[in-house]
Amino acid sequence: MxxxxxxxxxxxxxxxxxxxxxxxxxxxxxxxLRLPPGPWQLPVLGSLHHLAGQLPHRVMRDLARRYGPVMMLRLGEVPTVVVSSRDAAREVMKTHDSAFATRPLSATMRVLTKGRDIALAPYGDYWRQVRRIAAMELLSARRVLSFRPIREGEVAAMLRAVEDAAAHRRAVDMQAVLSALVSDTTTRAVMGDRWKDRDVFLREHDRALQLSAGFNLPDLWPSSRLAGCLSGVVREAEKCRDKVFGILDGVIDQHLQKAESGADVDGEDLIDVLLRIRKEGGLQFPLDMDAIKAIIFGIFAAGSETSATTLGWAIAELIRNPKAMQKATAEVRRAFASDGVVSDAAVGELHYLNLGNRETLRLHPPAPLLVPRECREPCQQVLGYDVPQGTQVLVNVWALGRDERYWPNYSPEEFHPERFIDGEAGSMVDFKGFNFELLPFGAGRRMCPGMAFGLANLELPLASLLFHFDWEVPGLADPADLQGRPWASADGATALGLQKLGASKICIPH
Missing domain, CATH: 1.20.5 (Single alpha-helices involved in coiled-coils or other helix-helix interfaces)
Structure with a gap:
């Protein structure tokens, strides 16, 4: 022993x-370091198994209820902090805004944009330059106002198409109609008149968005050459980018030829604006053609499908809530009955409809986790937790919009525009970046500069559809049952009661 x-x-x-x-x-x-808490992790995969097969923003909300409003995940090898409370969002987007003002560039997005567009450019002098161009020239209130004839023309064309289908009792896929409306409006604002490669451009653009939205191997394990070899996503992204940029080369050449010939052009589109700024010079970073193409690509990515999806959700929520639909429809028809058509200039005065839009953005923000940020300084604290340099930061604005602590008077899971009426708890809450429980467009330095452009593409089409058509759900005893149904019929009469709207359909987004 x-x-x-x-x-x-x-x-x-x-x-x-x-x-x-x-x-x-x-x-x-x-x-x-006092790192934020988080769920248990697996070797190599990190926290990915917690997200498998589910919508990330929903899972992250549920996990945050257990681990707290500042939570650490590891997505593959990428350290990620998820913020899910108003106070934590304020610290990231206001108190320490400068420290979290840069963007993490994934392998896929680096290929697609080269980090030179407005939304994803790393924080620094180049980003300040393109942000200033966006705010003063591309997406200013004056520029958005100049696109009013385009919006009115595209909405009128959409209404004629729906009326024609109704007259012939043809089914109409309203989600496709809304997507086409927003795409055509954006295309004309950015590039001018329609052009021959439009459909190819939009198809490749949509494919690029799909590639950038998923959990791709090179994005999750950026240091692994094996991950890049096993996944063809980077090569596919390169092909997609080359096609999109090749089409844009042709469009830009047409604009240059028009400018050289002195042809009379009706107003400036956004390519004209960028080419004018390039010609004027005097910039710290001259705008080369790659930068112009990246900026155009970014505007399409941020402003097309997001607006169409929000518009679809707005109609879906109104159909699901007949009382809200009745109030919104009555307001629109009262305002424009004498004109017989909705005016873009006056649509902003529709008080209840605008409350409904605010409520739609609360429940269904276009980007539920916003565009990721990255900590660019050695270490920052968020609610007492350390966030190391290089950590990706996600703000779960979908969870903020449904948190009962911030929306007490009505169920936060239900559609109630009345929560924003004067005298209610939410009456002073807006989405312009000052109220951190409602952040559909973000806040701080990296707030979306296209808010006015996106809202304009939402307000006029929605008001016009309510003015000209009665939306119902035949065959459903309770319209609230629309929840969970992928399709619903909208069968009603025009505003004047002269013509029936046939078996048109509206897609409920997921």
């Missing part, structure tokens, strides 16, 4: 050694 004194000696030596090791680590790192 071993001598007990030897056992105690060995144990003492082991304890002293452990103390020395811990002391040396403490000397090397004087301040131990």
């Amino acid at each position: 071993a001598d007990p004194s030897h056992t105690y000696l060995y144990l003492g030596i082991a304890l002293v050694s452990l103390f020395v090791v811990l002391l040396s680590k403490r000397r090397r790192s004087p301040e131990a």
Whole structure:
């Protein structure tokens, strides 16, 4: 039997050694990091198994209820902090806005945009330059106002198409109609008149969005060459970008030829604006053609499908809530009955409809997790937790919009525009970046500069559809049952009661 004194000696030596090791680590790192809590992780996969097969923003909301409003995940090898409370969002987007103002560039997005568009450019002088161009020239209130004839023309064309289908009792896929409306409006605002490669451009653009939205191997394990080899997504993204940029080369050449010929052009589109700024010079970073193409690509990515999806949700929520539909429809028809058509200039005065739009954006923000941010300084604190440099930060605005702590008077899961009426708890809450419980467009330095453009593409089509058509759900005893149904019929009469709207359909987004 071993001598007990030897056992105690060995144990003492082991304890002293452990103390020395811990002391040396403490000397090397004087301040131990207090990282946010999070769910258990697997080797290599990290936290990905918690998200498998589910919508990320929903899962992250549920996990945050267990682990807190500042939560650490590891998506593959990418450290990610998820923020899910108003106070935490304020610290990221206001208190420490500068520290979290840059963007993480995934392998896929680096290929698609080269980090030169407005939304994804790294924080610095180049980003300040393109942001200033966007705010003063491309997406200013004056520029959005100049596109009013385009919006009115495209909405009128959409209404004629729906009326024609109704007259012939043809089914209409309203989600496709809304997507085409927003795409055509954006195309004409950015590039001018329609052009021959429009459909190819939109198809490749949609494919690029699909590639950038998924959990791709090179994005989750950026340091692994094997991940890049096993996945063809980067090569596919390169092909997609080359096709899109090749089409844009032709469109830009047409604009240059028109400018050189001195042809009379009706107003400036956004390509004209960028080419004019390029010609004027005087920029710290001259706008080369790659930068112009990246900016155009980014405007399409941010302003087309997001507006169409929000518009679809707005109609879906009104159909699901007949009382709200009745109020919104009555307001629109009262305002424009004498004109017989909805005016873009006056649509902003529709008080209840605009409350409904605000409520739609609360329940269904276009980007539920916003565009990711990245901590660019050695270490920042959010609600007392350390966020190391290089950590990706996601703000779960979908969870903020449904948090009962911030929306007490009505169920936060239900559609109630009345929550924003004067005297209610939410009456002072707006989406312009000052109220951190409602952030569909973000806040701070990296707030979406296209808010006015996106809202204009939402307000006029929605008001026009309510003015000209009665929307119903035949065959459903309770319209609230529309929840969970992928399709619903909208069978009603025009505003004047002269013509029936046939078996048109509206897609309920997921």
